[in-house]
Amino acid sequence: MWISSMAYELTEEQRAFARSVRRFAEKHLAQGALKRAHDPAFPFDAARLMGQNGFLGITLPERDGGQGGTPFDAIIAIDEVAQVCPRSADVIQAGNFGPIRTFAEYATEEQKQRFLPGLLAGDMAISLCMSEPEAGSAATELKTQGEFDGEEIVVNGTKVFSTHSPDASVFLVYVRFGPGIRGIGAVLVERDARGLELGSPSSFMNGEQWCQLYFNKCRVSKKNLLLGPGGFKNLISGFNVERLGNSARALALGKFAFKMARQHALIRRQFGRELCEFQGIQWKFADMATKLEAAELLLYRAAHSKDADGLPDGYSTAMAKMACNEAGHFAANESMQVMGATGFSQESLAEYCVRRTRGWMIAGGSIEILKNRIAENVFERRFSQRSGT
Numbered sequence: 122m123w124i125s126s127m128a129y130e131l132t133e134e135q136r137a138f139a140r141s142v143r144r145f146a147e148k149h150l151a152q153g154a155l156k157r158a159h160d161p162a163f164p165f166d167a168a169r170l171m172g173q174n175g176f177l178g179i180t181l182p183e184r185d186g187g188q189g190g191t192p193f194d195a196i197i198a199i200d201e202v203a204q205v206c207p208r209s210a211d212v213i214q215a216g217n218f219g220p221i222r223t224f225a226e227y228a229t230e231e232q233k234q235r236f237l238p239g240l241l242a243g244d245m246a247i248s249l250c251m252s253e254p255e256a257g258s259a260a261t262e263l264k265t266q267g268e269f270d271g272e273e274i275v276v277n278g279t280k281v282f283s284t285h286s287p288d289a290s291v292f293l294v295y296v297r298f299g300p301g302i303r304g305i306g307a308v309l310v311e312r313d314a315r316g317l318e319l320g321s322p323s324s325f326m327n328g329e330q331w332c333q334l335y336f337n338k339c340r341v342s343k344k345n346l347l348l349g350p351g352g353f354k355n356l357i358s359g360f361n362v363e364r365l366g367n368s369a370r371a372l373a374l375g376k377f378a379f380k381m382a383r384q385h386a387l388i389r390r391q392f393g394r395e396l397c398e399f400q401g402i403q404w405k406f407a408d409m410a411t412k413l414e415a416a417e418l419l420l421y422r423a424a425h426s427k428d429a430d431g432l433p434d435g436y437s438t439a440m441a442k443m444a445c446n447e448a449g450h451f452a453a454n455e456s457m458q459v460m461g462a463t464g465f466s467q468e469s470l471a472e473y474c475v476r477r478t479r480g481w482m483i484a485g486g487s488i489e490i491l492k493n494r495i496a497e498n499v500f501e502r503r504f505s506q507r508s509g510t
């Protein structure tokens with residue numbers, strides 16, 4: 122049967138890695154999977170275990186304390202972990218694809234020494250702060266200011282929706298040093314920085330929590346500068362890597378729900394027959410399997426793509442994210458339907474997969490923004506989204 126990453130030829134080494142991650146997950150993460158799914162806090166228990174087993178920093182160079190692997194290796198890890206504990210796949214994301222990846226790409230040696238050991242050990246979380254009340258999809262309209270003042274940078278502004286913000290020790294904050302896209306860069310702000318205040322946590326529909334971040338004459342050392350003015354292009358390249366992890370989780374949770382529903386359809390009897398004997402149910406599985414496999418191929422292609430800087434290219438990544446977000450959410454939702462009230466119940470994890478996959482259609486580049494990006498390749502033109510341009 123499909124559904125074990127066989128749509129694409131894995132090397133023997135990759136298969137061995139997948140088996141070792143699965144063994145680890147079954148041993149350490151199977152128990153507590155439901156509890157973790159309903160706990161809004163970052164699962165530091167899983168993160169520490171993964172740190173000890175080398176699953177954080179898979180994509181980071183060995184000189185930085187990583188494993189020197191590829192994004193594809195980390196995608197394999199996300200899939201294998203998610204098939205046992207869907208929530209723990211967030212830890213693989215955080216340790217390989219999220220702001221840690223942008224950080225490791227552009228940080229100074231001193232910054233790496235300060236933050237990477239804690240992040241790679243699973244003792245610390247880092248949160249990406251790009252979105253603002255007035256700057257969502259139009260990220261370049263961000264207003265949070267960074268101003269150089271002697272040996273310090275003064276940050277003023279507000280950030281919203283940042284994943285892991287209630288638990289993070291350090292924030293990677295997009296700031297504006299000057300006008301236009303060229304004025305954008307990024308600074309690292311530690312949780313206890315003077316002038317940083319965290320609002321009370323709000324909850325997304327998927328159960329995740331986030332805090333509004335208020336920077337009020339927040340002062341950090343110039344040593345915390347990650348990217349100065351002109352850094353936006355680098356930040357967005359880092360974001361393409363983030364999108365691979367987002368796609369991988371959406372796909373993995375769709376697959377997880379699919380497998381659960383398949384098992385249910387083989388056993389559950391109504392009208393004197395197993396559910397899988399009804400054509401209406403069979404067709405759901407045919408649709409789910411086709412969409413999931415197609416999305417998986419696009420994800421694998423994107424993971425192997427490279428732009429001029431050697432990072433995953435924007436077009437393949439946008440297409441993979443759109444396909445994985447849609448297929449993952451479709452499969453989770455249909456699986457929940459197949460499982461009836463059992464799937465809709467909070468004891469099944471099917472409803473959790475529906476909620477989680479829904480959020481990724483908005484986060485990290487919404488489906489609509491991805492379509493805009495794909496259309497630019499189709500027409501070989503850039504289309505400004507701004508009025509009057």
Ligand SMILES: Cc1cc2nc3c(=O)[nH]c(=O)nc-3n(C[C@H](O)[C@H](O)[C@H](O)COP(=O)(O)OP(=O)(O)OC[C@H]3O[C@@H](n4cnc5c(N)ncnc54)[C@H](O)[C@@H]3O)c2cc1C
Nearest residue numbers: 249250251252257258282283284480483484485487489506
């Ligand atoms: C689960 C989750 C996690 C997140 N994590 C983070 C995080 O860690 N850090 C962070 O900084 N932010 C985070 N975000 C915020 C996320 O980046 C934004 O929600 C996203 O960029 C969209 O911005 P918005 O919500 O303000 O919607 P808006 O930009 O206001 O858009 C509203 C709707 O209009 C559509 N739209 C907007 N512009 C266009 C256009 N040009 N063409 C067609 N349609 C358009 C959008 O697709 C959307 O459907 C997260 C969001 C979610 C849901």
